[in-house]
Amino acid sequence: MPQAVVVIGVQWGDEGKGKIVDQYSEWADVVGRFQGGNNAGHTLVVNGKQTILHLIPSGVLHPHTKCFIGSGVVVDPVVFLHEIETLKAAGHKDLESRIYLSDRCHVILDYHKALDAAREGAKGGTTIGTTKRGIGPAYEDRAARRGIRVTDLLRDGFVEKFRSNLAEKNVLLEKLYGAPVISEKEQLDKYREVGIRLAPYVRDVSNLLYEEIQAGKKILYEGAQGVLLDIDYGTYPFVTSSHTLPSQCALGLGARKPKETVFVGVMKAYTTRVGSGPFPTELRDAMGEQLRESGAEFGATTGRPRRCGWLDLVAVRYALRVSGIQHLTMTKADVLSGLKELKVCTAYKLDGRILDTFPNDAGDLERVEPVYETLEGWATDLKEIKKAADIPTPLKKYIAFIQNFTGAEVGSVSTGPGRENVIEISRPF
Numbered sequence: 001m002p003q004a005v006v007v008i009g010v011q012w013g014d015e016g017k018g019k020i021v022d023q024y025s026e027w028a029d030v031v032g033r034f035q036g037g038n039n040a041g042h043t044l045v046v047n048g049k050q051t052i053l054h055l056i057p058s059g060v061l062h063p064h065t066k067c068f069i070g071s072g073v074v075v076d077p078v079v080f081l082h083e084i085e086t087l088k089a090a091g092h093k094d095l096e097s098r099i100y101l102s103d104r105c106h107v108i109l110d111y112h113k114a115l116d117a118a119r120e121g122a123k124g125g126t127t128i129g130t131t132k133r134g135i136g137p138a139y140e141d142r143a144a145r146r147g148i149r150v151t152d153l154l155r156d157g158f159v160e161k162f163r164s165n166l167a168e169k170n171v172l173l174e175k176l177y178g179a180p181v182i183s184e185k186e187q188l189d190k191y192r193e194v195g196i197r198l199a200p201y202v203r204d205v206s207n208l209l210y211e212e213i214q215a216g217k218k219i220l221y222e223g224a225q226g227v228l229l230d231i232d233y234g235t236y237p238f239v240t241s242s243h244t245l246p247s248q249c250a251l252g253l254g255a256r257k258p259k260e261t262v263f264v265g266v267m268k269a270y271t272t273r274v275g276s277g278p279f280p281t282e283l284r285d286a287m288g289e290q291l292r293e294s295g296a297e298f299g300a301t302t303g304r305p306r307r308c309g310w311l312d313l314v315a316v317r318y319a320l321r322v323s324g325i326q327h328l329t330m331t332k333a334d335v336l337s338g339l340k341e342l343k344v345c346t347a348y349k350l351d352g353r354i355l356d357t358f359p360n361d362a363g364d365l366e367r368v369e370p371v372y373e374t375l376e377g378w379a380t381d382l383k384e385i386k387k388a389a390d391i392p393t394p395l396k397k398y399i400a401f402i403q404n405f406t407g408a409e410v411g412s413v414s415t416g417p418g419r420e421n422v423i424e425i426s427r428p429f
């Protein structure tokens, strides 16, 4: 029986991690975020009511859980406080005593968002299609050792650090990007108040998690984004600015991972991507449009339409290899219901040669042509199905094909956005 489970997206994000983390949270004592920030949008649907979380761990709807935000997360404190207010307004109680924010988290300030937007809008540069939430600029400052941390927001030293950072950012904004400068006085007033409101949630999360692990408590690690957006192992430079792999979970929360830890990869039954970057199986035709419509594929953070395409098993197999994930849960199988035939990509063609591995160079990946196998579709409404034995045969074959190709076990199939829409096959914990 494992003590910990890590949930990671194995594509380009939005695989349905929030829903799976909410489901697994019934089992967990602690749910923690360890990387990313409010570029994430995790959607939970409970009793027909939708909740979208960007920063607070997706275990929060279960009152018994403690929710930790570790040092690896970059935190926009205004978004954090707004999310708390929204949860309180929806009737969730005692949040101060179960949501803990690490004092080591780096803070996303308005100048990070302004820089993110200015860089994305600049002519001649690479447009990543970021969420413009200031994620990249905040991680840059962390690496450059001029970042401002949550602990600074609560201390007098904040003013001096902020002033020197703002002076530099204003030069960049004004001189390099022709963007409006940011007023120091307004910002100091704003963040002084934010610091006061944040204080009740701030803790030494590293130490708290250590104690929970020592006490044998069950830990659920919630990944954001997906393996293919990892800063090193994703489709660089069309990636996010953090490590999204399971190996980040111990670092990003500041406590060793329990020995018995299971990694679960969340895989959408087809593929989506938001923003720029290579996407071999993208469908720019009516089929792609149909997937977007039936899958409601619009970003939970920015509302942007998601690019849609067939399941790319070469990409998934690569994601499993670099992350060490051996268990999968497949989401949005219901979206494929009614299609006569389904295609899955099992190799790429590059310069006339067949490749069965995922190229490391984004330019090569941009040029590959997918090689497909065609599988039979299913017409059944999957929401009615609760038992593995009742899974329609073509879906069973689709699952068997994925298992054979990737070597990973598909433990469950998600059949709708609701917490109850799931068919368990073999739970790995």
Ligand code: GDP
Pocket: 009, 013, 014, 015, 016, 017, 018, 019, 040, 041, 042, 043, 044, 045, 295, 296, 299, 300, 331, 332, 333, 334, 335, 414, 415, 416, 417, 418, 421
């Ligand atoms: P995350 O970022 O990985 O948590 O995923 P998002 O919440 O951004 O996007 C997943 C979307 O699909 C959300 O709107 C979910 O409510 C929805 N969803 C999750 N699982 C399923 C499923 O099995 N079927 C359908 N139809 N929708 C799902």
Ligand code: IMO
Pocket: 009, 012, 013, 014, 015, 039, 040, 041, 042, 128, 129, 130, 131, 132, 133, 134, 135, 136, 223, 224, 225, 226, 229, 238, 239, 240, 241, 274, 275, 276, 300
């Ligand atoms: P969840 O956790 C999908 C994408 C952006 C952009 C790139 C860099 O909901 O799965 P950033 O703002 O991080 O600098 O943007 O990464 N991206 C996501 N795409 N789901 C996400 O999170 C994402 N977070 C970032 O669209 O292409």
Ligand code: MG
Pocket: 013, 014, 015, 040, 041, 042, 043, 300, 301
């Ligand atoms: Mg999302």
